[in-house]
Amino acid sequence: MKIAGLLHATILVEDLQRARRFYEQVLGFAASTARPEMSFPGVWYDLAPNQQLHLMQLPSPESGLQRPLNGGRTAILPLRLTICLPW
Numbered sequence: 478m479k480i481a482g483l484l485h486a487t488i489l490v491e492d493l494q495r496a497r498r499f500y501e502q503v504l505g506f507a508a509s510t511a512r513p514e515m516s517f518p519g520v521w522y523d524l525a526p527n528q529q530l531h532l533m534q535l536p537s538p539e540s541g542l543q544r545p546l547n548g549g550r551t552a553i554l555p556l557r558l559t560i561c562l563p564w
Contacts, residue, residue, distance in 0.1 A: 482527065482528065483528055484527060484528065484529070485521075485528065485529040485530065485531055486529075486530055486531070486554050487530075487531040487532075487533060488530070488531070488532055488533070488554065489533055489534075489535050489536075489537055489538075490532050490533070490534055491534070491537075492534070493518045493519065493520065493532060493534040496532050497520060497532070500520075500522060500530075500532070504558075506522040506524075506530070507522065507523070508520050508521070508522060509521040509522060509523050509529065511523075512531075517533060517534060517535050518533075518534040519531060519532055519533040519534060520532050524556070530554070
């Protein structure tokens with residue numbers, strides 16, 4: 478099997494409006510109109526052709542989870558930016 482690309486990544490957020498301010502005002506993302514009505518608040522962003530970032534305002538399933546101090550403490554989604562302005 479060969480991976481052809483990443484279709485979407487999902488990030489759970491506690492405060493959707495705060496997250497939107499960061500992604501839209503700092504990074505310049507535009508909300509996609511393709512997101513259907515769902516039972517929870519969220520937003521989709523088109524990052525590149527056939528690549529999206531999904532934000533979902535839902536409780537974290539990892540709340541209270543104890544992680545080792547040496548790593549694995551967070552999920553990351555590195556993005557390559559062409560321009561990054563100070564915020």
